[in-house]
Amino acid sequence: MKICIVGAGAMGCLYGGCLSLIGHDITLVGGRSIPVIREKGLKMNTAWTGPVVVYPKACNAEELEGEYDLLILLTKTFQSRAAMDSVRHILNNKMTVLSLQNGLGNKELLQEYVATEQIMLGMTLYPSDLIAPGEIVSSFADIGALVDAEGPLSERTRKISAEMDKAGIKHIIGEGAWEFIWEKVIFNASANTVCALMGVSSEMLSPIGAYDLLYQMADEGVAVANANGIPITGEGMRKRLFNILELGKTHAPSMLVDITAGRKTEVDFINGGLAREGRRLGIPTPINDVIIQLIHLKENSRGKEYISHS
Ligand SMILES: NC(=O)C1=CN([C@@H]2O[C@H](COP(=O)(O)OP(=O)(O)OC[C@H]3O[C@@H](n4cnc5c(N)ncnc54)[C@H](OP(=O)(O)O)[C@@H]3O)[C@@H](O)[C@H]2O)C=CC1
């Protein structure tokens, strides 16, 4: 398949690198890794491939040309519009466009660029860290999910999932896939924000006594999901939260990494997405609403930390 990955960061390099390794024609687009990958290739060290260097094509958006079967969007969600605007010249009405980004609202954004039948959505629980430009580490294999933005499971989604499987990145498709996607959003809304606010990694959530708050936040998310027709339960969600945290206990959640690096977070798409859906469906999300404000305060507090004047 001819695949263009827009957003060559931690996740873009993971998906692009693994698909390139099994022979797909990959072009990585955008970001500070591009010149390094062009010159020296992409260095990957994943739990399922071991250390390896791959040589996908790499370019900036304006250099892109030709037709692609699949475009995978893997910028941060607040970068999506600028990224999609920059690749408008290669969009056509035959290609598939897949967002594997965190949060809600990715479908609506892509609908501004292509028809709904062309859109796939997904989530991924595979972790990836960009340790230097053109160099990533993925420390454990987990699972993702892929769906058609609307309608029943298509042959196209089966085929794309099968290729990702061969590349070592497994996804649930069909029954249960939407539930996985919602559970991931609720997981990120609860665990990532608390880790980011407290400055702790996932393994510290239990010692600091954060689970009660996580479960209350998750319950709000479950109520919004249920109102959307997604049949998940509070108990099931708690188990998922616990299991994801257990498997990823050494991985620093992306929101903690963003806050630590003084960058903007995806909170408006994760908790903000849940709160917007809640408002639309008449489901209150008071804890998530406060957490959104606290994360914004945390973003704005960088460089203004307390200094004793005594
Ligand atoms: N990392 C992880 O473990 C996981 C991440 N995710 C999700 O995957 C998505 C991507 O995350 P992640 O890879 O970590 O983020 P990164 O910040 O590592 O990657 C985003 C990349 O997009 C590039 N970029 C920014 N603006 C544009 C643009 N206009 N056009 C093209 N490229 C652009 C960035 O450039 P530059 O290099 O200059 O910053 C960067 O290379 C997010 O939604 C995240 O929540 C999901 C699961 C796990």
Ligand SMILES: CC(C)(CO)C(=O)C(=O)O
């Ligand atoms: C990999 C995972 C699930 C860990 O929190 C994630 O989504 C993130 O870091 O944003």
